[in-house]
Amino acid sequence: MTDAQDTASDTALRTTGGAPSDDDVPAHGLPIPLLEPREGIPPVVASEDALAEVIAAFAAGRGPVAVDAERASGYRYGQRAYLVQLRRDGAGTALIDPVGCPDLSGLGEALAGTEWILHAATQDLPCLRDIGMVPTRLFDTELAGRLAGFPRVGLGAMVESVLGYALEKGHSAVDWSTRPLPEPWLRYAALDVELLVDLRDALEKELDRQGKLGWALQEFDAIASAPPAPPRKDPWRRTSGMHKVRRRRQMAVVRELWTARDRVAQRRDVSPGKVLSDAAIVEAALALPPNAGALSALPGFGQRIGKRQLEQWQAAVDRAKALPEAELPQPGQPLAGPPPPRAWADKDPAAAARLSAARAAVSALAEELNLPQENLITPDTVRRVCWEPPAPATPETVATALTGYGARPWQVELVTPLLVEALAAEA
Numbered sequence: 039m040t041d042a043q044d045t046a047s048d049t050a051l052r053t054t055g056g057a058p059s060d061d062d063v064p065a066h067g068l069p070i071p072l073l074e075p076r077e078g079i080p081p082v083v084a085s086e087d088a089l090a091e092v093i094a095a096f097a098a099g100r101g102p103v104a105v106d107a108e109r110a111s112g113y114r115y116g117q118r119a120y121l122v123q124l125r126r127d128g129a130g131t132a133l134i135d136p137v138g139c140p141d142l143s144g145l146g147e148a149l150a151g152t153e154w155i156l157h158a159a160t161q162d163l164p165c166l167r168d169i170g171m172v173p174t175r176l177f178d179t180e181l182a183g184r185l186a187g188f189p190r191v192g193l194g195a196m197v198e199s200v201l202g203y204a205l206e207k208g209h210s211a212v213d214w215s216t217r218p219l220p221e222p223w224l225r226y227a228a229l230d231v232e233l234l235v236d237l238r239d240a241l242e243k244e245l246d247r248q249g250k251l252g253w254a255l256q257e258f259d260a261i262a263s264a265p266p267a268p269p270r271k272d273p274w275r276r277t278s279g280m281h282k283v284r285r286r287r288q289m290a291v292v293r294e295l296w297t298a299r300d301r302v303a304q305r306r307d308v309s310p311g312k313v314l315s316d317a318a319i320v321e322a323a324l325a326l327p328p329n330a331g332a333l334s335a336l337p338g339f340g341q342r343i344g345k346r347q348l349e350q351w352q353a354a355v356d357r358a359k360a361l362p363e364a365e366l367p368q369p370g371q372p373l374a375g376p377p378p379p380r381a382w383a384d385k386d387p388a389a390a391a392r393l394s395a396a397r398a399a400v401s402a403l404a405e406e407l408n409l410p411q412e413n414l415i416t417p418d419t420v421r422r423v424c425w426e427p428p429a430p431a432t433p434e435t436v437a438t439a440l441t442g443y444g445a446r447p448w449q450v451e452l453v454t455p456l457l458v459e460a461l462a463a464e465a
């Protein structure tokens with residue numbers, strides 16, 4: 039049993055609500071299957087009247103609120119929420135349908151100032167923000183697990199290792215836009231927030247025991263205060279298999295097909311991959327087919343695609359083929375930072391030596407602290423400081439540089455001495 043499990047066992051979790059008592063814990067320590075929410079599966083809230091009741095109940099609740107959201111990734115266009123789950127002491131569990139209740143800003147306002155508990159918060163916050171739910175304080179149980187040194191930080195693994203319960207995870211990748219939602223899916227969704235408050239409490243104690251609670255709170259504040267991510271520039275460049283496309287004309291075909299596919303997917307509200315696969319786009323770019331007949335012979339453009347669709351895709355290919363040279367995309371995106379580390383030895387041997395020393399020092403400290411290197415300091419930040427170090431590289435100037443790149447105070451304090459020493463390394 040880990041120290042976190044010891045912490046969890048101090049709570050009354052297994053003797054409250056519908057959870058099993060300590061007497062039910064197997065002697066050999068196997069996790070206890072959690073099969074039903076303690077108050078049963080709540081009805082899905084899909085009307086303004088029902089939502090008003092939920093808002094009143096959660097506003098009157100006590101303590102932090104557990105929040106989760108289910109999307110239809112791989113089925114629908116975009117990353118909108120198709121179910122929102124909440125649980126709070128005194129209010130119980132609520133399952134809200136954002137299709138029937140697309141504006142949850144009233145609920146967000148009712149929970150203003152309340153700590154929200156999410157697992158992998160950065161995944162759910164964008165879709166929650168779209169429906170009016172924006173936390174001012176949060177606790178991320180996945181990130182807490184990383185900082186505490188847990189090797190597996192998925193929700194199921196965390197609940198099992200920290201609290202001793204086994205969650206059923208068979209519905210994580212289903213089409214949550216399905217209506218009505220089947221009862222087994224709703225049970226799964228309700229159970230996802232059933233133990234989040236208990237998990238949060240146990241992890242808080244474990245982080246405090248390890249002297250890392252202050253670090254975690256800084257990380258949570260950074261997530262809660264971060265602005266929405268800007269739209270990705272040239273998203274077509276992330277087409278799977280893009281590394282095979284070398285010529286600019288072929289890249290133009292990828293861009294045209296990707297853009298045409300995105301318009302169709304958005305209009306139909308389906309995942310772009312269901313309209314046309316990335317592999318098919320790359321095949322067309324490499325082949326530069328002269329007509330729809332030739333296009334139909336390529337993998338991904340076979341019998342399932344009708345004549346009209348083939349002509350649509352061929353038109354995109356033809357547009358790319360007709361572009362003047364000056365309008366063809368460049369081979370790579372302009373670099374906003376240092377070049378790839380593999381090129382450093384040739385471009386700047388001194389910078390390569392600094393980076394090697396910095397990586398070794400960061401790796402050693404992360405291992406000593408029992409947390410992932412990327413949580414101690416992001417690799418991109420290390421690269422930027424090593425490529426263009428402040429002059430002179432003093433503790434003050436290095437700390438200022440780290441802060442400018444978004445490092446939190448706890449990271450600056452721990453990493454600054456390592457980088458000051460690494461920046462003195464010679465090729």
